[in-house]
Amino acid sequence: MIDGSTSPYLVLYPDRVAAAYRALGAALPGARIRYAVKATPVPEVLLALAAAGAEFDVASPGEIELCLGLGIAPELLCYGNTVKKAAQIAGAHARGVRRYAFDTADDLRRIARHAPGAEVECRFLPATPPSRTPFGGKFGCAPGEVAPLLTMARDLGLVPAGPYFHVGSQQTDPAAWRIGLEQAGRIAGELAAAGIPVRSVNIGGGLPIPYAEPAPGLAELGAVITAAAREHLPPGTALVVEPGRALTGAAGELHCEVVAVRIAPDGRRWVYLDVGRYSGLAETENEYIVYRIATERDGDPRTEAVLAGPTCDGDDVLYQCTRILLPVTLRAGDRVRILDAGAYTASYASVSFNGFPPLTVHVTGAEREWVQS
Known part of the structure; x- marks a missing residue:
């Protein structure tokens, strides 16, 4: 059973992987x-x-x-x-x-x-x-x-x-x-x-x-x-x-939460998550991959925000050039889901950079939990 109080964690759906495999086989027969x-x-x-x-x-x-x-x-x-x-x-x-x-x-x-x-x-x-x-x-x-x-x-x-x-x-x-x-x-x-x-x-x-x-x-x-x-x-x-990602990318969702929100001296709003570049989101380097983000407040008005991870590393910033719109009402403790995060997240997560624990992975339909180590 998934413990929602432990954040962040990745949820994988193997049935989606199998469906993607079948779809690829149909697109490239033989x-x-x-x-x-x-x-x-x-x-x-x-x-x-x-x-x-x-x-x-x-x-x-x-x-x-x-x-x-x-x-x-x-x-x-x-x-x-x-x-x-x-x-x-x-x-x-x-x-x-x-x-x-x-x-x-x-x-x-x-x-x-x-x-x-x-x-x-x-x-x-x-x-x-x-x-x-x-x-x-x-x-x-x-x-x-x-x-x-x-x-x-x-x-x-x-x-x-x-x-x-x-x-x-x-x-x-x-x-x-x-x-x-x-x-x-x-x-x-x-x-x-x-x-x-x-x-x-x-x-x-x-x-x-x-x-x-x-x-x-x-x-x-x-x-x-x-x-x-x-x-x-x-x-x-x-x-x-x-x-790789064609089979597993859409088969995973990364669950996390807001740690803090601040307005920087330059007037930009920064939203800090408890997951970042070193805990699975390495593909945000150079903002190459821009994930879809869902929150509990998606019906509220949205404005631009810089999205960052929790570590004391200046490079642990997910998006500051890409235009990311997030609800203006986001607060510390709010739950966030990063969608289509099944590929290159668990495998890229560090073991304990800055003392943060490795990313936990839950697999639906499995009797056990697999943890990156």
């Missing part, structure tokens, strides 16, 4: 859906997706152990992080993981040495429009490097799966996937010339959800992706998609 565990690494969420038929993108030994500990078969896991140590590759291989992503020759050699015979995907950096939360240049080789690297993979005894790209998190321009698939199609042609058939093309994640601003729906995105794949990829090429 695609392999590989859930990005980092988005919401909660056991009940992973079990709901496993029951629905998902694969899993894991980025660390901890995520591998979490999945395996829940009885998820290692064949369903892909070590998708291109930044990993030799010991981590060896450990994953020893636990039965046989799929890996890479974007450098050095990482490829490590995989060949410590995970012999594994299937590999080569991640490239696509020339796509910027997303709401971009990766910058952290991941991905140049498109022209993919065919030589996958040829090298074959020569090292690995199994080349195909190219892999990611259009950036919360990507709201459907053209991004068309551009990425066009580039992947050219790479597939280069591989075919080298005698290497493309088994699959991994189009990554980035599928958006509507927050305070609208976003294209799955049906629209699916139509664009399906048409581009049909046009640019060899017949029979499997599509792999790695959603």
